[in-house]
Amino acid sequence: MNHISIKSYAKINLGLDVTGVLDNGYHTVKMIMQNISLYDSLYFEKRSSPKIILQTNLSYLPTNEKNLVYAAIKLFRETYHISNGVYANVVKKIPVAAGMAGGSGNAAATLITLNKLFDKNLSTEELMALGLKLGADVPYCILGGTALAEGIGEKLTPIPAPPKAKILIVKPGISISTQMVYQNLILDEQTVHPDIDSTLAAIKAGSLKDMCASLGNLLEDVSISLHPCIAEIKQQMLDNGAVASLMSGSGPTVFGIYDDESAAAKAYDYFKSGEYAAGTFLCDFI
Ligand code: ATP
Numbered sequence: 001m002n003h004i005s006i007k008s009y010a011k012i013n014l015g016l017d018v019t020g021v022l023d024n025g026y027h028t029v030k031m032i033m034q035n036i037s038l039y040d041s042l043y044f045e046k047r048s049s050p051k052i053i054l055q056t057n058l059s060y061l062p063t064n065e066k067n068l069v070y071a072a073i074k075l076f077r078e079t080y081h082i083s084n085g086v087y088a089n090v091v092k093k094i095p096v097a098a099g100m101a102g103g104s105g106n107a108a109a110t111l112i113t114l115n116k117l118f119d120k121n122l123s124t125e126e127l128m129a130l131g132l133k134l135g136a137d138v139p140y141c142i143l144g145g146t147a148l149a150e151g152i153g154e155k156l157t158p159i160p161a162p163p164k165a166k167i168l169i170v171k172p173g174i175s176i177s178t179q180m181v182y183q184n185l186i187l188d189e190q191t192v193h194p195d196i197d198s199t200l201a202a203i204k205a206g207s208l209k210d211m212c213a214s215l216g217n218l219l220e221d222v223s224i225s226l227h228p229c230i231a232e233i234k235q236q237m238l239d240n241g242a243v244a245s246l247m248s249g250s251g252p253t254v255f256g257i258y259d260d261e262s263a264a265a266k267a268y269d270y271f272k273s274g275e276y277a278a279g280t281f282l283c284d285f286i
């Protein structure tokens with residue numbers, strides 16, 4: 001086998017709390033991570049010469065070490081003393097810098113694929129430990145599915161998948177710097193934290209209604225203060241039949257949860273005919 005194609009899935013946060021700050025400045029979190037059916041398509045080929053060659057469909061994405069696919073190939077080659085080079089092609093569909101871990105997902109898909117391409121037989125745990133060197137969200141992206149993430153995002157506990165629903169994704173045409181959001185976050189006694197434990201209990205009990213009633217993202221208010229359109233999109237989703245609507249990660253992506261397929265399809269048409277058409281996707285949990 002000298003070439004492999006793989007889908008690299010996006011994630012949303014069904015809950016996101018920030019629990020503290022470490023001495024090194026990293027924030028500790030308590031998040032519910034959930035893969036959705038929106039994906040990038042990645043292709044990898046073994047090369048006999050040692051060079052790494054990366055191509056993507058987005059001209060503004062780097063194709064050197066700054067790209068997480070390139071960085072993951074480099075890390076894998078160095079760690080396992082691989083002399084072959086790799087050709088990689090990345091077709092992005094997941095919006096970039098959107099709070100959906102697109103880059104981390106690509107890094108995860110790269111490590112999973114190289115493990116097969118070079119017959120390394122590494123366990124999922126070994127791949128996750130390697131992935132952590134590339135970013136706090138990479139171990140989750142290797143594990144996938146539904147998981148509680150704690151620590152800086154790397155302490156993972158798999159949980160059952162939430163009940164079936166349609167997920168509408170709307171990403172406005174703005175970029176948000178995660179760093180800027182955390183800089184503007186004030187954590188004190190007045191901070192009202194989302195009730196992640198209630199969301200977890202609702203998921204485990206299989207109740208979409210209770211899950212939707214308890215959703216919360218501590219970063220939402222900060223991102224909304226920087227970009228009020230996030231609140232407008234949330235409201236438009238609720239006006240168009242969503243049971244709940246929340247920002248993912250540090251934003252600006254907003255998702256709506258629909259228990260009714262035809263309401264979801266109507267809401268999708270509504271956003272597809274408006275200003276956020278390019279960032280509108282209808283998905284499932286996976
Ligand atoms: P997170 O939810 O983990 O904060 P995100 O969805 O907000 O991630 P990404 O799409 O991962 O953000 O992009 C963040 C930055 O990473 C971008 O500025 C982009 O230039 C860089 N980047 C590097 N490699 C990739 C890649 N393969 N795909 C997308 N972005 C990449």
